[in-house]
Amino acid sequence: MSNITTEQMRFWSPSVRELEPYVPGEQPKIQNLLKLNTNENPYPPSPKVVAAVQAVLVDSADALRLYPDPDATALKQAIAKQQHVEVSHVFVGNGSDEVLAHIFKAFFVQDKPILYPDITYSFYPVYSQFFEISTQTKILPLNDDFEINVEDYKQPNGGIIITNPNAPTSIALGLEAIEQVLLANPDSVVVIDEAYVDFGAISAVNLVEKYDNLVVCQTTSKSRSLAGLRVGFAIAQPHLIAALEAVKNSFNSYPIDRFAIAAAVASFEDQEYFEAQCQKVIETREKLTADLEEIGFKVLPSKANFIFASLASKDAAELAKQLRERGIIVRYFNKPRINQFLRITIGTDAQNQRLVDTLKNDILV
Amino acid sequence: MSNITTEQMRFWSPSVRELEPYVPGEQPKIQNLLKLNTNENPYPPSPKVVAAVQAVLVDSADALRLYPDPDATALKQAIAKQQHVEVSHVFVGNGSDEVLAHIFKAFFVQDKPILYPDITYSFYPVYSQFFEISTQTKILPLNDDFEINVEDYKQPNGGIIITNPNAPTSIALGLEAIEQVLLANPDSVVVIDEAYVDFGAISAVNLVEKYDNLVVCQTTSKSRSLAGLRVGFAIAQPHLIAALEAVKNSFNSYPIDRFAIAAAVASFEDQEYFEAQCQKVIETREKLTADLEEIGFKVLPSKANFIFASLASKDAAELAKQLRERGIIVRYFNKPRINQFLRITIGTDAQNQRLVDTLKNDILV
Numbered sequence: 220m221s222n223i224t225t226e227q228m229r230f231w232s233p234s235v236r237e238l239e240p241y242v243p244g245e246q247p248k249i250q251n252l253l254k255l256n257t258n259e260n261p262y263p264p265s266p267k268v269v270a271a272v273q274a275v276l277v278d279s280a281d282a283l284r285l286y287p288d289p290d291a292t293a294l295k296q297a298i299a300k301q302q303h304v305e306v307s308h309v310f311v312g313n314g315s316d317e318v319l320a321h322i323f324k325a326f327f328v329q330d331k332p333i334l335y336p337d338i339t340y341s342f343y344p345v346y347s348q349f350f351e352i353s354t355q356t357k358i359l360p361l362n363d364d365f366e367i368n369v370e371d372y373k374q375p376n377g378g379i380i381i382t383n384p385n386a387p388t389s390i391a392l393g394l395e396a397i398e399q400v401l402l403a404n405p406d407s408v409v410v411i412d413e414a415y416v417d418f419g420a421i422s423a424v425n426l427v428e429k430y431d432n433l434v435v436c437q438t439t440s441k442s443r444s445l446a447g448l449r450v451g452f453a454i455a456q457p458h459l460i461a462a463l464e465a466v467k468n469s470f471n472s473y474p475i476d477r478f479a480i481a482a483a484v485a486s487f488e489d490q491e492y493f494e495a496q497c498q499k500v501i502e503t504r505e506k507l508t509a510d511l512e513e514i515g516f517k518v519l520p521s522k523a524n525f526i527f528a529s530l531a532s533k534d535a536a537e538l539a540k541q542l543r544e545r546g547i548i549v550r551y552f553n554k555p556r557i558n559q560f561l562r563i564t565i566g567t568d569a570q571n572q573r574l575v576d577t578l579k580n581d582i583l584v
Numbered sequence: 585m586s587n588i589t590t591e592q593m594r595f596w597s598p599s600v601r602e603l604e605p606y607v608p609g610e611q612p613k614i615q616n617l618l619k620l621n622t623n624e625n626p627y628p629p630s631p632k633v634v635a636a637v638q639a640v641l642v643d644s645a646d647a648l649r650l651y652p653d654p655d656a657t658a659l660k661q662a663i664a665k666q667q668h669v670e671v672s673h674v675f676v677g678n679g680s681d682e683v684l685a686h687i688f689k690a691f692f693v694q695d696k697p698i699l700y701p702d703i704t705y706s707f708y709p710v711y712s713q714f715f716e717i718s719t720q721t722k723i724l725p726l727n728d729d730f731e732i733n734v735e736d737y738k739q740p741n742g743g744i745i746i747t748n749p750n751a752p753t754s755i756a757l758g759l760e761a762i763e764q765v766l767l768a769n770p771d772s773v774v775v776i777d778e779a780y781v782d783f784g785a786i787s788a789v790n791l792v793e794k795y796d797n798l799v800v801c802q803t804t805s806k807s808r809s810l811a812g813l814r815v816g817f818a819i820a821q822p823h824l825i826a827a828l829e830a831v832k833n834s835f836n837s838y839p840i841d842r843f844a845i846a847a848a849v850a851s852f853e854d855q856e857y858f859e860a861q862c863q864k865v866i867e868t869r870e871k872l873t874a875d876l877e878e879i880g881f882k883v884l885p886s887k888a889n890f891i892f893a894s895l896a897s898k899d900a901a902e903l904a905k906q907l908r909e910r911g912i913i914v915r916y917f918n919k920p921r922i923n924q925f926l927r928i929t930i931g932t933d934a935q936n937q938r939l940v941d942t943l944k945n946d947i948l949v
Binding site: 229235240241243260261262269272280284287288289316324326327345346349406432445446449464470473474478 | 588592596597600603605606607611619622624628629633634637638645646647648649650652654678679681682685689690691692693694710713714771772796797809810811812813814822823824826827829830831832833835837838840842844847
């Protein structure tokens with residue numbers, strides 16, 4: 220925005236002049252690039268997803284002229300079935316980022332501060348600024364092992380959001396700890412952002428019936444290999460879903476298109492494929508972790524489809540740069556406490572091997 | 585929301601408790617229904633759209649696991665080419681409703697009131713409430729012929745939005761009038777919402793180079809038969825596009841999915857099909873208008889893919905009800921000044937004939 224004059228800035232809403240937008244991991248178009256920077260799944264989506272989109276083209280291409288179902292009922296039904304909840308407990312949106320934005324608007328615009336950890340998904344402070352609640356935000360440091368201290372979440376607040384497993388640390392929080400937070404905050408909404416939960420952590424969805432203040436948010440982008448589609452969802456009791464629907468219907472009536480609905484439904488219906496792919500990622504993660512530890516990395520215990528790793532002998536920014544020069548991109552955050560770590564997405568075995576070989580035989584020799 | 589208790593409501597953000605969400609036209613699943621209620625195009629999209637999605641499935645289904653281009657550059661390029669503007673002048677979003685929401689946030693959250701007509705797209709007051717600027721909104725009555733009085737828009741304001749052609753009136757405003765509004769408001773953003781412009785009105789896109797305060801918003805949902813896809817766009821000078829990008833990147837980094845990008849690109853590249861379909865709708869509209877006038881309707885002069893019509897001899901709500909009982913749905917707004925009108929989407933000749941026959945031989949006998 221540096222080339223915009225002060226005079227031109229008069230057109231912007233004053234609050235928008237202050238925004239510091241989220242910066243997504245880059246999506247470069249480089250040949251033979253090994254892209255381990257945005258936590259995408261290394262495996263393709265279920266073949267049934269492709270077949271479902273094919274069926275839309277064959278059976279109902281004409282229907283593209285018609286609006287999609289504004290409630291995406293077929294999708295809510297497929298999610299409800301797979302998650303073992305009632306359809307009335309499901310909210311869907313255009314990627315979990317949109318779902319999270321609606322969550323901030325629906326629950327967190329309060330007089331009391333919202334609480335989240337110092338190291339977490341970097342979109343949260345952006346939403347806070349967007350909805351003008353930054354000054355009411357209380358950021359709570361993780362402990363030295365990058366774990367949440369549950370006691371911190373027992374103070375007056377207007378809402379809590381916890382990523383589980385956390386990003387970019389990859390560390391999972393147990394359900395017992397989450398229940399403690401829920402019990403300590405009967406008048407606040409507690410959001411558990413489970414973008415990475417399917418890679419070995421335990422979901423809080425089973426707690427939704429028990430706690431009227433719990434919202435669980437998930438996405439199809441990671442464990443279902445559908446980042447290209449933009450489908451996220453939230454599970455909660457109907458009085459919370461209703462707030463999300465009120466927000467959604469005050470912003471965009473039809474957020475999910477016909478292809479995305481059909482494709483995501485097919486994905487939720489193919490449980491077997493889903494479980495097999497997640498298991499592959501988990502196994503590959505364990506191997507990569509061992510390989511990196513062998514060449515001197517410290518790797519945090521991951522329950523996600525990425526690892527968070529550091530090397531005492533080498534500056535992380537420099538390491539990221541050298542990997543990049545060799546066609547491998549990982550995510551580096553130039554932020555306090557984590558500026559000596561790299562966030563590395565789990566690739567296929569062959570991709571991980573290329574990473575390990577490059578480190579071992581080229582960069583760290 | 586009536587079944588939510590006051591106690592449960594404590595979880596909602598106070599401002600969200602007051603929201604009155606937009607109510608989209610219904611999308612019922614009834615056999616043999618004639619759906620003339622949501623201004624969808626009666627013709628399918630270009631065959632090249634279907635081919636483009638097919639190509640995604642064949643060539644790059646694996647890429648569904650990867651995020652789409654967050655900037656949707658290919659789509660911006662296709663729009664820029666078709667609209668004869670620079671790529672830097674294009675903003676894209678998940679349907680024009682999302683683009684409009686971002687426009688309200690980017691420009692209209694001001695100390696001074698925003699201005700729009702009393703009869704216009706009913707989502708505007710919803711956005712105003714969403715972004716908490718309702719109290720700063722000044723609603724200006726159209727004249728007795730449902731036309732805008734340009735002089736009304738020469739008062740202090742924090743932004744102006746005009747639908748052209750207007751909805752649900754279908755009446756177009758000339759570029760001269762729009763230029764008067766632009767010239768009278770050098771310090772406010774003037775938004776021209778052109779959802780229906782391709783059916784015979786004149787676009788203000790050609791004025792974008794001349795006016796640094798103009799934003800033109802369009803959609804692929806109507807004239808490109810892609811309501812099922814959710815792609816909208818705005819054209820403006822780069823200092824205004826930058827505000828929209830800042831808002832978008834503070835809300836959702838990847839709003840348009842891979843299928844929607846590919847399909848919309850193909851649509852913008854098929855200018856010939858686009859022009860032919862628009863021309864068909866225009867011709868059919870003129871015939872339907874004449875037929876309805878013949879059986880006693882007053883029809884406002886339409887430049888849209890719908891008409892706004894009233895019948896002195898019959899209550900409009902009752903007429904909508906009777907049409908519905910015969911499998912034909914049109915849009916009825918129970919609002920002051922327009923509660924004796926029906927908004928009727930232009931169908932194919934055969935569909936319009938069914939409407940006229942039903943009125944002539946069944947309802948009005």
